[in-house]
Amino acid sequence: MSQSKLALLIKVQKEREEKLQAQFIKAQQLYQQAEQKYQGLANYRTEYIQQSLQQGAVGLGGRQYNQYVAFISKLDEALSQQGRVIQQSRNAAEQRRQSWLKMQTKRKALEKLVEQAQQRDLLLQNRQQQKMADEYAGQRFYQRLLADEVTN
Known part of the structure; x- marks a missing residue:
């Protein structure tokens, strides 16, 4: 293969590599956002439980107690769902990182x-x-x- 063809192929590989790098960066950002959202939910749940304990010390009716428990249960479910989102986004980011590194290796081999x-x-x-x-x-x-x- 002539050098000009290889140079063109390297240029194409670099463009692909840059796209894959951008996809990895975006996936990494989505992963971090998912973790932040999870942490926000976890903090809110903790604060809500503390608030309910303070309210309970003063006195709670049965209905109000059931509402607190039901809302905490919903927060637990939201945390569980967000945990799955974190896992999926972590897997997606890792997959994109591997694709980017693979393309980088191909480009370096062509340059060699x-x-x-x-x-x-x-x-x-x-x-x-x-x-x-x-x-x-x-x-x-x-x-x-x-x-x-x-x-x-």
């Missing part, structure tokens, strides 16, 4: 191929130049020998 091809081309070019220099030196030597024989 290009570098090796450039080194081979440079070595070949140096050998050709050396061969031309040797031929020129040989011709000059031969011309001097002929010139010396003609003058002698």
Whole structure:
């Protein structure tokens, strides 16, 4: 494969890599937001329980107590659901990170191929130049020998 084709392929790989990196960053942000939401819910639940305990110390009716328990149960369910969202977003972020790293590895491998091809081309070019220099030196030597024989 020619170097120009490889260079084009590397450019395409870089663009893909950048898109995958952006997707990973977005997934990571969604994961962090999900964790923050979970923490907010957990804090709210704790505060609500403390508030209900304070209210209970003063005195609660049966109906009011049942309402507190039902709301805490709803908060527990919301925390459970948010825990699942966290797990899903963590998995999605990790999957996108792996895709990004895989693309990065492919790009680096292509860059290494290009570098090796450039080194081979440079070595070949140096050998050709050396061969031309040797031929020129040989011709000059031969011309001097002929010139010396003609003058002698």
